[in-house]
Amino acid sequence: MDEKKLAIIATKGTLDWAYPPFILASTAAALGYETQIFFTFYGLQLLKKDVSDLKVSPLGNPGMPMKMPFGPKWFRDINWNIPNAVQAIVPGYESLATTLMKMTIKNNGVATIPELRSLCQEADVKFIACQMTVELFGFEHSDFISGIEFGGAATFFEFAGETDICLFI
């Protein structure tokens, strides 16, 4: 059986959206897929050496439950529906939501982004950073983790054209 192939385009640079590309890529690698992720636009944030500043925003995100990761069960079950107008005006609201999300992630035994990212690299998932976006956003190659390649759309298609699965995230 020929090795299956998976290509992912990662375009989001928030803590929540950092998960799907790394979860799918690491799992695919474990299943024997040859896997590449092309990081473009805000997705580049996921390749920075320091990803501790990735944030999640509940603002304008009605699908995101706002539940407390601590306290008695009845308290943790409350979904705090805070109006967008209030979220927008409270300084540090995004940082607070991010801290709570990180607690929830830890409580649930979900891996951290640096952990999943290094599991991908250990499993030979190839990371390609979009060189155009690197320049557009004023990044330096030294801002990123080692072991990645820099390329453009043509580089992506060279691999993507031969894949069994191709996802845009």
Add this chain to the structure above:
Amino acid sequence: MDFNKDLDARGLNCPLPILRTKKTLNEMASGEVLRVIATDPGSVKDFAAFAKQTGNELLSSTEGGGEFTFFIKKK
């Protein structure tokens, strides 16, 4: 059931039980058996799918007391 190696994946969530299993299997010889204990309810379907796609044989999959036990024979 006899097994050669044991993996404790309790408290871990998707995709970590599968990733740790794959990593542990890499260190084992063909025909050896790995026992995995997990608490992630999603792992029941995931281990069946993992076995099917990688060719490692899932010898048994059982549940008891909120824990899921899998015996996997390396291809």
